[in-house]
Amino acid sequence: MKYILETKGVHKYFREPVLFHVLKNISFGIEEGEFASIMGKSGCGKSTLLYILSTMDTDYEGELYLNNQLLTGRSGTELAQIRNEEIGFVFQFHYLLPEFSVLDNVMLPARKLGKKSHADIKKDALEKLDLLGIKDQAYKKASRISGGQKQRVAIARALINNPKIIMGDEPTGNLDSKNADNVFNIFKRLSEEQKLSLLVVTHDKDFANRTDRIIEMADGEILKNHYHRRLRGQG
Amino acid sequence: MNFRVIFDITRTHLTTRIKQSAIAALGVTFGIGTYIIMMSFMTGLNGLLDDMVLNRTPHIHLYNEIKPSPQQPIDFYAPLAGQLNVVHSVKPKRSQVRIHNALPLIAHLEADARVQGVSPQATAKVFYLAGSNELNGIISGIKPLEEMRLFNFDEYILHGSPKDLIRNRNGILLGAGIAKKMSLAPGDRIQVSSTNGGIFPLKIVGIFQTGLAEIDNSQSYVNLKTVQQILGEGSNFISDINVKLWDMEEAASMSKVIGEQFKLTAIDINTANAQFETGTSIRNMISYAVSITLLIVAGFGIYNILNMFIYEKMNDIAILKATGFSGFDVKMIFISQALIIGFIGGILGLLLGYGVSVLIDHTPFETEALPTVKTYPVNFDPLFYIIGISFALVSTFLAGYLPARKAQNIDPVEIIRGQ
Numbered sequence: 001m002k003y004i005l006e007t008k009g010v011h012k013y014f015r016e017p018v019l020f021h022v023l024k025n026i027s028f029g030i031e032e033g034e035f036a037s038i039m040g041k042s043g044c045g046k047s048t049l050l051y052i053l054s055t056m057d058t059d060y061e062g063e064l065y066l067n068n069q070l071l072t073g074r075s076g077t078e079l080a081q082i083r084n085e086e087i088g089f090v091f092q093f094h095y096l097l098p099e100f101s102v103l104d105n106v107m108l109p110a111r112k113l114g115k116k117s118h119a120d121i122k123k124d125a126l127e128k129l130d131l132l133g134i135k136d137q138a139y140k141k142a143s144r145i146s147g148g149q150k151q152r153v154a155i156a157r158a159l160i161n162n163p164k165i166i167m168g169d170e171p172t173g174n175l176d177s178k179n180a181d182n183v184f185n186i187f188k189r190l191s192e193e194q195k196l197s198l199l200v201v202t203h204d205k206d207f208a209n210r211t212d213r214i215i216e217m218a219d220g221e222i223l224k225n226h227y228h229r230r231l232r233g234q235g
Numbered sequence: 236m237n238f239r240v241i242f243d244i245t246r247t248h249l250t251t252r253i254k255q256s257a258i259a260a261l262g263v264t265f266g267i268g269t270y271i272i273m274m275s276f277m278t279g280l281n282g283l284l285d286d287m288v289l290n291r292t293p294h295i296h297l298y299n300e301i302k303p304s305p306q307q308p309i310d311f312y313a314p315l316a317g318q319l320n321v322v323h324s325v326k327p328k329r330s331q332v333r334i335h336n337a338l339p340l341i342a343h344l345e346a347d348a349r350v351q352g353v354s355p356q357a358t359a360k361v362f363y364l365a366g367s368n369e370l371n372g373i374i375s376g377i378k379p380l381e382e383m384r385l386f387n388f389d390e391y392i393l394h395g396s397p398k399d400l401i402r403n404r405n406g407i408l409l410g411a412g413i414a415k416k417m418s419l420a421p422g423d424r425i426q427v428s429s430t431n432g433g434i435f436p437l438k439i440v441g442i443f444q445t446g447l448a449e450i451d452n453s454q455s456y457v458n459l460k461t462v463q464q465i466l467g468e469g470s471n472f473i474s475d476i477n478v479k480l481w482d483m484e485e486a487a488s489m490s491k492v493i494g495e496q497f498k499l500t501a502i503d504i505n506t507a508n509a510q511f512e513t514g515t516s517i518r519n520m521i522s523y524a525v526s527i528t529l530l531i532v533a534g535f536g537i538y539n540i541l542n543m544f545i546y547e548k549m550n551d552i553a554i555l556k557a558t559g560f561s562g563f564d565v566k567m568i569f570i571s572q573a574l575i576i577g578f579i580g581g582i583l584g585l586l587l588g589y590g591v592s593v594l595i596d597h598t599p600f601e602t603e604a605l606p607t608v609k610t611y612p613v614n615f616d617p618l619f620y621i622i623g624i625s626f627a628l629v630s631t632f633l634a635g636y637l638p639a640r641k642a643q644n645i646d647p648v649e650i651i652r653g654q
Contacts, residue, residue, distance in 0.1 A: 051648045056557060077561040084559020091651060095554040097244075099251040104243075109558040111240040157558065169651070 003029030010062035033195040037208040040217035055079040088158025092170040098143035128156040148179035168200040263580025266533035270526035271588020277522040279612035293477030294486040300500040337473035354381040356475040357462040364426040372453035376462030385479040395441025406440035412452030537634040553650035566643035573635020581627025
């Protein structure tokens with residue numbers, strides 16, 4: 001069984017305003033090519049879990065593995081490097097840099113990684129934008145395009161360094177049903193065609209039902225997993 | 236590190252809010268510009284005043300003062316010692332004006348390592364005769380080259396040059412007041428009559444002006460030898476010795492030793508111009524204080540603008556961190572913004588400072604005391620420009636560092652979840 005992302009006994013506490021046990025003994029894994037969603041009521045800790053998995057939140061107990069490498073306890077700079085190279089993010093709010101062009105936004109993480117020449121990065125970025133059907137918007141300012149387009153740009157940016165896994169915090173939460181559908185189809189295609197792992201926190205039941213697996217959370221614990229499409233390893 | 240990406244982000248940030256950036260840079264520009272202007276003008280003026288007083292005044296002035304002896308014969312009479320002896324109507328005894336054994340004394344002073352140069356003078360009281368007019372005055376014999384080298388004598392000269400005195404043994408540099416009163420110009424002849432009755436024709440080679448009417452109306456300069464001839468004395472007749480030292484601070488102690496050793500009156504420059512040094516250092520202090528205050532104010536401006544900007548850009552910072560930029564990268568983005576503002580503002584400040592300095596340098600400034608100075612004095616010392624740009628960079632770095640460190644420590648999770 002090969003997990004891309006795995007947690008072992010993760011606990012998380014909020015200390016302010018009073019001590020609160022948010023996550024209780026979370027142990028689970030995401031396989032290569034798996035499209036999983038996390039569901040649960042507000043305040044059940046699903047976003048908190050996602051930010052721990054994203055390596056941005058380092059204040060937890062337990063162990064986090066990416067590609068069988070232990071990430072727990074690494075320095076901020078190392079984790080930034082790993083986020084840059086291995087993890088892509090899509091948020092509910094699109095979080096593009098408004099002063100930069102769409103193309104620049106997509107190119108930024110690759111330029112930070114610095115493994116390719118500027119021309120290659122630009123070619124990659126235009127390819128990703130083409131994949132998402134917004135190549136024609138490439139030279140517009142990021143603040144000048146519609147919400148659905150912004151979310152697709154954010155996905156293109158998440159893909160630019162060919163990460164192992166893409167994480168989303170309610171990526172369709174702010175979109176109308178047509179755009180939400182569009183984003184879902186893009187995710188589905190990436191998971192099937194490129195064997196990309198996806199982990200998405202969502203409130204949208206319809207969205208969750210179409211993913212491979214729903215992880216249901218309540219009160220900081222994983223209640224159960226609903227599998228819609230079992231991958232080989234989970235036989 | 237990938238400086239290109241960071242620089243691109245920095246550039247985009249700066250250019251998209253060009254107004255705020257320009258205002259921050261203008262703060263630095265005015266700070267640095269004012270610093271340059273103040274320092275150039277202040278030190279220029281200080282230099283001028285130094286010239287007027289310090290550089291033209293001998294550090295030690297030696298002469299024979301006519302004064303009554305402090306000890307009267309009765310003081311040497313043993314039986315009356317310890318009693319209250321009063322002598323009425325004490326008069327100074329007639330003694331020679333010249334310095335005794337002056338030439339060996341000059342040689343002795345010149346051999347001293349602390350002495351930069353020695354300039355002997357001989358003074359005679361004379362009548363100036365031109366046409367039917369007579370004017371009384373003083374004529375000083377000098378060594379023109381030494382006077383120029385040590386005491387910037389040439390700065391007094393309106394027409395001609397001290398060198399003309401050397402070329403023309405019977406030349407005279409006439410005080411401006413005398414020339415005006417007697418309607419004389421360079422090239423004219425003037426006769427000088429000494430107190431012992433001799434009349435000497437001299438040729439006017441130049442006019443000098445000190446700005447002090449008393450001196451300009453009576454004083455003239457000729458070659459040392461000429462005065463000695465007018466007085467009918469030998470080449471060892473010297474009435475004053477002016478000494479310039481390498482280090483002015485030694486003047487007081489040296490003058491005391493020389494005065495006692497050779498039984499001469501020795502006046503040092505510090506006694507003559509005690510308050511002068513204080514004035515110079517206070518003026519320097521004030522200009523530094525004002526400049527530093529201006530730069531600190533400019534620094535607060537930058538701090539403020541960057542701080543505000545970081546609050547505006549919380550989302551950007553969060554997204555940069557989420558996509559793999561480290562805290563250090565984010566800090567560099569904001570520090571480089573501060574440094575670019577400091578650099579551009581600083582360079583403009585140097586240009587502003589230089590421009591205004593040139594303007595001041597060309598502003599007419601006429602003063603009787605300084606006939607050779609026609610415009611305000613400005614000191615174009617490159618050191619001010621180096622200090623200026625360094626200060627601009629250091630102060631903007633410090634002003635940018637605190638907000639940048641705050642940006643470095645922003646927790647992206649808090650921002651993203653806070654939405």
